[in-house]
Amino acid sequence: MDVNAIKTRQPIIELKHLSKSFGDQILYDDVNLEVLPGETLVVMGGSGSGKSTLLRVLMGHLPYDGGSVRIHGREFADYSRRELNAWRLMVGVLFQTGALFNSMSLRDNLALPVREHTDLPEELIQIMIKIYLQLVGLRESIDRMPSELSGGMKKRAGLARALMMQPRMLFYDEPTAGLDPVSSAQISRLILDLKDKMDVTSIVITHDMNTAFRVADRMALLAEKRFYLVGTPDEFKRSDDPLVRQFVDGLLDGPLSPQADQQAYEADLLQKKVLFNR
Numbered sequence: 001m002d003v004n005a006i007k008t009r010q011p012i013i014e015l016k017h018l019s020k021s022f023g024d025q026i027l028y029d030d031v032n033l034e035v036l037p038g039e040t041l042v043v044m045g046g047s048g049s050g051k052s053t054l055l056r057v058l059m060g061h062l063p064y065d066g067g068s069v070r071i072h073g074r075e076f077a078d079y080s081r082r083e084l085n086a087w088r089l090m091v092g093v094l095f096q097t098g099a100l101f102n103s104m105s106l107r108d109n110l111a112l113p114v115r116e117h118t119d120l121p122e123e124l125i126q127i128m129i130k131i132y133l134q135l136v137g138l139r140e141s142i143d144r145m146p147s148e149l150s151g152g153m154k155k156r157a158g159l160a161r162a163l164m165m166q167p168r169m170l171f172y173d174e175p176t177a178g179l180d181p182v183s184s185a186q187i188s189r190l191i192l193d194l195k196d197k198m199d200v201t202s203i204v205i206t207h208d209m210n211t212a213f214r215v216a217d218r219m220a221l222l223a224e225k226r227f228y229l230v231g232t233p234d235e236f237k238r239s240d241d242p243l244v245r246q247f248v249d250g251l252l253d254g255p256l257s258p259q260a261d262q263q264a265y266e267a268d269l270l271q272k273k274v275l276f277n278r
């Protein structure tokens with residue numbers, strides 16, 4: 001995608017000087033970010049940096065302390081209950097675990113949100129289930145229970161369920177965590193396919209640099225209580241900032257690590273071992 005083309009459009013989500021604390025713990029000090037229509041924005045950051053929290057703020061499940069969150073040009077805190085519900089129905093969320101109901105077949109897992117939120121006839125719901133399971137490569141598993149699926153299949157099923165509500169946006173929280181490289185590649189392919197076929201705007205949280213570089217139009221690194229770098233994949237590849245390099249190259253030690261005194265040792269060890277090389 002031509003990033004310059006989407007940059008000219010009004011952002012769907014705009015975070016300005018956002019701050020958020022949990023008790024004494026300052027999570028965000030000055031968070032600034034725009035999510036542009038049609039893009040896939042990859043959000044990276046160390047464990048505990050506040051990536052999942054960002055999604056919870058954007059779903060209206062957690063309040064923010066200061067600064068502004070604008071969604072579709074309006075301050076999110078001013079949304080009425082009705083506007084909030086409408087926004088939530090527009091967003092499909094793929095949780096870390098897939099979050100399927102274990103006591104229900106895939107068919108019923110997918111049918112549930114549509115039966116709950118729409119008046120669509122059952123015959124149509126059944127057709128949609130087949131379409132979306134086909135899209136994620138699980139049509140044959142329609143009557144299986146979640147316990148009969150692998151980790152990657154569960155993630156894909158969670159995605160199919162999110163798609164049943166025809167979302168305009170998709171939030172993926174570590175969609176490839178714990179998956180083998182083949183399953184991870186399938187998920188990346190799906191993220192790309194959905195962008196093409198359904199024209200969705202996506203936020204993808206991931207630690208996995210292969211996935212990140214495969215799917216990203218732009219990338220944002222959450223560190224030091226703010227978005228430390230927001231840019232194109234190329235800008236991330238070219239950056240010589242040690243913190244960015246540590247993240248992109250998957251180094252064990254560096255500014256992001258609490259054991260900064262180990263840095264020289266690790267650098268020595270890992271000097272020639274660039275885990276991610278493009």
Ligand SMILES: Nc1ncnc2c1ncn2[C@@H]1O[C@H](COP(=O)(O)OP(=O)(O)O)[C@@H](O)[C@H]1O
Binds near residue numbers: 027
């Ligand atoms: N509801 C909450 N109450 C208190 N602390 C929380 C709450 N939610 C998250 N945190 C803390 O905020 C930090 C960021 O959490 P999270 O957004 O889940 O991180 P990430 O997804 O980047 O790993 C963690 O230290 C976590 O313990």
Ligand SMILES: [Mg+2]
Binds near residue numbers: 053173
């Ligand atoms: Mg998380």
